[in-house]
Amino acid sequence: MSQLHTPQAGDDQSDDLDVVALLMRQHGDIRNLFDQVEATTGDERREAFRQLVRLLAVHETAEEEVVHPFARQSMPGGRQIVEDRLAEEKAAKETLAALDDMDTDHPDFLPKLRALRTDVQEHARKEERYEFTHIRRSTDVTNLAAMAKAVKAAEAMAPTRPHPGVESGAANMALGPVAALMERTKDAVRKAMGKD
Amino acid sequence: MTFNPLEQRGIPLDRQLRNWRELNVQPIDPDRCDPYTRCRIITMNGIEVEAILFSHHLARNTVDPEVKRQLAQTRYIEAQQQKVVNWLLPGVSSVLETTIAYEQVAVDLTAWVARMEPDPYLKQAYEFGVLEDFDHLYRYANLYEMIEHRKAESIVDNLTEVMPGRPTKYHHRHPADNVRDPYAKDGTNPLSKLHALTILSAEQQTMNFYMNTGPTYMEPIARQLYQEIGLIEEEHVTHYESLVDPGETWWEQLVNHEYNECYLYYSFMEQESDPKVKAIWELHLNMELEHLHTACDLMRRFDGREPQEVLAPELPNVLTFEPNKQYLRELLDTQMDLTTLGAGYVREAHERFEKMQEQIHGGEEPPSERVMAEHQDMFGREYRVQSEGEHPDPAMREK
Numbered sequence: 001m002s003q004l005h006t007p008q009a010g011d012d013q014s015d016d017l018d019v020v021a022l023l024m025r026q027h028g029d030i031r032n033l034f035d036q037v038e039a040t041t042g043d044e045r046r047e048a049f050r051q052l053v054r055l056l057a058v059h060e061t062a063e064e065e066v067v068h069p070f071a072r073q074s075m076p077g078g079r080q081i082v083e084d085r086l087a088e089e090k091a092a093k094e095t096l097a098a099l100d101d102m103d104t105d106h107p108d109f110l111p112k113l114r115a116l117r118t119d120v121q122e123h124a125r126k127e128e129r130y131e132f133t134h135i136r137r138s139t140d141v142t143n144l145a146a147m148a149k150a151v152k153a154a155e156a157m158a159p160t161r162p163h164p165g166v167e168s169g170a171a172n173m174a175l176g177p178v179a180a181l182m183e184r185t186k187d188a189v190r191k192a193m194g195k196d
Numbered sequence: 197m198t199f200n201p202l203e204q205r206g207i208p209l210d211r212q213l214r215n216w217r218e219l220n221v222q223p224i225d226p227d228r229c230d231p232y233t234r235c236r237i238i239t240m241n242g243i244e245v246e247a248i249l250f251s252h253h254l255a256r257n258t259v260d261p262e263v264k265r266q267l268a269q270t271r272y273i274e275a276q277q278q279k280v281v282n283w284l285l286p287g288v289s290s291v292l293e294t295t296i297a298y299e300q301v302a303v304d305l306t307a308w309v310a311r312m313e314p315d316p317y318l319k320q321a322y323e324f325g326v327l328e329d330f331d332h333l334y335r336y337a338n339l340y341e342m343i344e345h346r347k348a349e350s351i352v353d354n355l356t357e358v359m360p361g362r363p364t365k366y367h368h369r370h371p372a373d374n375v376r377d378p379y380a381k382d383g384t385n386p387l388s389k390l391h392a393l394t395i396l397s398a399e400q401q402t403m404n405f406y407m408n409t410g411p412t413y414m415e416p417i418a419r420q421l422y423q424e425i426g427l428i429e430e431e432h433v434t435h436y437e438s439l440v441d442p443g444e445t446w447w448e449q450l451v452n453h454e455y456n457e458c459y460l461y462y463s464f465m466e467q468e469s470d471p472k473v474k475a476i477w478e479l480h481l482n483m484e485l486e487h488l489h490t491a492c493d494l495m496r497r498f499d500g501r502e503p504q505e506v507l508a509p510e511l512p513n514v515l516t517f518e519p520n521k522q523y524l525r526e527l528l529d530t531q532m533d534l535t536t537l538g539a540g541y542v543r544e545a546h547e548r549f550e551k552m553q554e555q556i557h558g559g560e561e562p563p564s565e566r567v568m569a570e571h572q573d574m575f576g577r578e579y580r581v582q583s584e585g586e587h588p589d590p591a592m593r594e595k
Contacts, residue, residue, distance in 0.1 A: 004579065006345050012574050021343070021415070028345030031227075035350065117227070125288050136414055 019147035020132045027124040034117045045104045061185040062154035075134045088123040153192035157185045201458040206485030212273045223286035231353045232517040235301045236464045237284045242401030244278035291409045296351045302329035307520035309391045330361030338571040358581040360592045364564035367428045368556045370548040373536040374434040381441035386508035396436040403429035420563035447495035454488040463514035529588035
C-alpha cells in the first residue's frame with residue numbers, strides 16, 4: 001500500500017453540503033479501517049479496531065437518526081426498505097459487540113471480522129442503491145445540507161484521528177462504551193436537527 | 197506447446213445448455229480476490245460479448261435459414277457463457293470499482309500484447325493505445341478517492357502503477373486519424389490476428405460499459421468524466437478494428453473468433469489461481485472446441501478452404517496477465533507526445549488535430565482536467581501509485 005493517507009469524511013476539504021456524498025465517503029472510510037485491522041497485529045490492530053468500532057457506531061447511529069426517518073416518510077415503500085436496513089444494522093451491531101469482547105489477536109477474531117465486513121459492505125451498497133438514490137431524488141439542496149450537518153455533528157462525537165494533546169488511550173476512556181457513545185451521538189444529532 | 201484446438205474434441209453442442217442452477221455462479225470476493233482473476237473475467241466477458249455481436253451480424257448477412265438456425269444455436273450457448281463469466285463479478289462492487297478494474301485490464305492486457313506482437317506496425321498501435329488507457333486509470337482513480345474515499349490500489353493491488361500517461365485531453369483526435377492500416381491476412385503471423393481480435397473486443401466492451409453506466413452517476417464530475425473517456429473508447433475501437441484485414445471472409449472471421457476463444461480460455465485455465473473460476477475456464481474451453489469445429493465446417497462448406505490455411509499450426513504461447521511496469525515506464529519515457537496523422541504517428545500537433553481540440557474543448561478545461569482540480573481541492577494532493585520511483589517524464593511529476 002502507498003504511504004498516501006485518505007482523510008476521513010469531515011477531515012477532507014469537501015464542503016459537505018450533500019448528506020449522500022458524505023455518507024458514501026464514510027462507507028469508504030469504514031472499508032479502509034477494515035483493511036487496516038486486517039493488515040495489522042497487536043497494539044496497532046487494537047487501535048485500528050477501536051477506531052472502526054467508533055466510526056461504525058457513530059455512522060450507523062447517524063443514519064438511524066437522520067437518513068432512515070427521512071426515507072421512511074418520503075419514499076414510496078420506504079417503510080419496508082428501512083425495516084430491512086434496520087434488521088441488517090441490528091445483526092451487525094450484535095456481531096460488533098461480540099467482537100468488542102474478544103482479544104483482537106484471538107484466532108477467531110479475523111474470521112468473525114471478515115464475516116462482519118462482508119455484511120457491512122453489502123448493507124452499505126444496499127443503502128446507496130435503494131435509499132440514497134431516492135433521497136437525492138426526493139429532496140432539495142437545503143435539506144441535503146441540513147442532513148449533512150446533522151451527520152457531521154454525530155461524527156464530532158467520535159474523533160477518529162488522535163487530536164493534538166490527547167493520548168489516544170485517554171480519548172478512548174473518555175468516549176466510554178459503545179452503547180453510551182451511541183446515546184450521546186443520538187443526542188448530538190437531535191440537537192443539530194433542531195429536535196431537542 | 198502441444199495443445200492444438202483443431203485436433204481436440206469438446207462437449208457435443210447438444211449437451212452444452214445449462215439450467216438456472218448451473219448459471220447461478222458464486223461471484224468473487226472483491227476485497228480478497230486476485231486482481232488478475234478479475235481482469236481475466238472482464239477480458240473473457242468482452243470476448244463473449246464480441247462473439248455474440250459478431251454472430252448476430254453474420255446472421256443478418258446470411259440468407260440460408262438452416263445456417264441461421266445453426267448460428268442461433270451456438271450463439272445461445274455463447275450468451276450463456278457470457279452470463280456465467282460476467283456474473284462472476286460481485287454485486288457489491290460499485291461501477292467505479294469495476295471501471296478501475298476495466299482500466300487495469302486495458303493497461304496490462306494491451307501492454308502484454310504489445311510486448312509479444314511480432315509485427316512492428318501493429319506493435320506501435322498497441323504501444324500508442326496503452327498510454328491512453330494508462331492515463332484513464334489515473335483519472336478514474338482520483339475520482340474514486342473523491343467519491344468513495346478508497347484508493348485504487350485496493351483494486352489493482354500494486355500490480356499496476358497509477359500515474360499520468362498521455363494526458364486524456366489530447367486523446368480527442370480527428371476521427372479520420374483514428375483509422376489504421378490493416379494487416380495483410382495472408383502474410384501476417386496468425387498470432388497478430390488473435391491479438392487484434394482480443395484487444396478490439398476488450399476495448400469494445402469498455403466502450404459499451406462506459407456508455408451504459410456513465411449516466412448512472414449523480415455527481416456531475418463523474419457523469420462528465422465517463423462521457424469524455426467513453427468517447428475516447430470509441431476512438432480506440434476504431435483504432436484497433438481497423439487493424440483487421442477487411443478482406444477476411446465472414447467464415448474466416450468466424451473461425452478466427454472461435455479459435456481466439458479457445459486460445460484465451462486455454463491461457464486463463466493455465467494460470468488461474470481461483471479454483472472455482474479455473475473450473476469455468478476449463479468447461480468453457482471444452483465448449484469452445486466444438487464451436488470451433490462447427491465454424492471450421494462452415495468455412496470449408498462456403499469458402500471451399502481448409503481452416504488450417506488461416507490458423508496457426510499450434511496454439512501460441514499463453515496470453516498472460518502479469519505486471520508490465522518497466523515496459524510501461526519505457527513507453528512513458530519515449531511515447532508520451534505522440535499523436536496520429538492519417539494511419540501513422542507524429543510528434544507535432546498538426547492542423548487537423550489542433551482544430552479538433554479547439555472545437556471539442558470549447559475554450560474550457562475538459563472533465564479529465566477538472567477531476568484533478570477537484571481532487572486537489574479536496575485532498576491537497578493527487579492520487580498516484582508510483583511503486584517503481586518517480587514518473588519517467590519530468591514534466592509529469594507531481595508539483
